[in-house]
Structure formats: C-alpha cells, structure tokens
Amino acid sequence: MTRPAGFTLIELLITLVVVGVLTAVAVPAYGSYMLRTRLTDAYAGLAGVQPLAEQYWANEHSFEELDGAAGFPAATENFTYSVTAESDTAYTVTATGRNGATGFRFTIDQNGRRTSALSAARIAEGWAASDRCWVSDKGGKCSE
Structure with missing residues (x-):
C-alpha cells in the first residue's frame, strides 16, 4: 500500500507557526536597524560642521551667516540642517529629523x-534624550 503524496494539516500548521515567530522577531529588528541607519545622516552632517565653522571663522571672524558657507550640510532625505543660534563668537547647528x-x-x-x-x-x-551626546539606540548609547 502506498501513502498519498502531500503534507498533513499538522505539518502545515507547524510551518505556519515557525514562519510567524520568525516574522515577529525579524520585522521589528529590521525596522530598528533601518532607523539607526537613518540617524547616521545627522551624525555625518553635524560632524562636518565643526571644521567648516572653524575655517569660516578664520576667514570671516564671525559665525554669522555660517549656514550660507560653502560646504554647509544640505538637506537629506531624513534630516534638514539649520543654524539655530549664531553670533560673532557662537553658533548652534541643528539637524531636524x-x-x-x-x-x-x-x-x-x-x-x-x-x-x-x-x-x-x-x-x-x-x-x-541626552544633553551630552547624540543618541544612537534605544538604550541611550552615544554615537562616537
């Protein structure tokens, strides 16, 4: 006597449960990974501001109009950049998500x-939030 080909209902249900569990773990992990990747836009843009500002001050003896300097970070898909406070001797550049x-x-x-x-x-x-660093994950870890 030959056994009919195919899968039993139990085998299909077990497969469905395994796929469901893997999906429940993988989708949130992937979303978190993608968010952390998006945040690197801000880190890179803001890290480049400091040497740019030093050069700008050396040429202009002021930080006013810093956002008009060549090399000031351009908006990306995930962040816009602006000088939120500027004077002759001080500046604050903000990356807004x-x-x-x-x-x-x-x-x-x-x-x-x-x-x-x-x-x-x-x-x-x-x-x-942090008043000492740029956070890079939910645990409050600081980006280097």
Missing part, C-alpha cells in the same frame, strides 16, 4: 557640545 527620522533633533555648538532632543512619541518608543 523628517520622513523616517521624524522626532529626532541633534545639535552641535562652537564648543563641540552635542545634544539629542526627542519628541514625546520617540520617548514613548523607548528612546532617551
């Missing part, structure tokens, strides 16, 4: 001080 990075705001000033401000929604997701 948009699209996939909405709710994040990172700053750097003339002293190299870095801060991270977050919307209430991002705090509710488990992210933490």
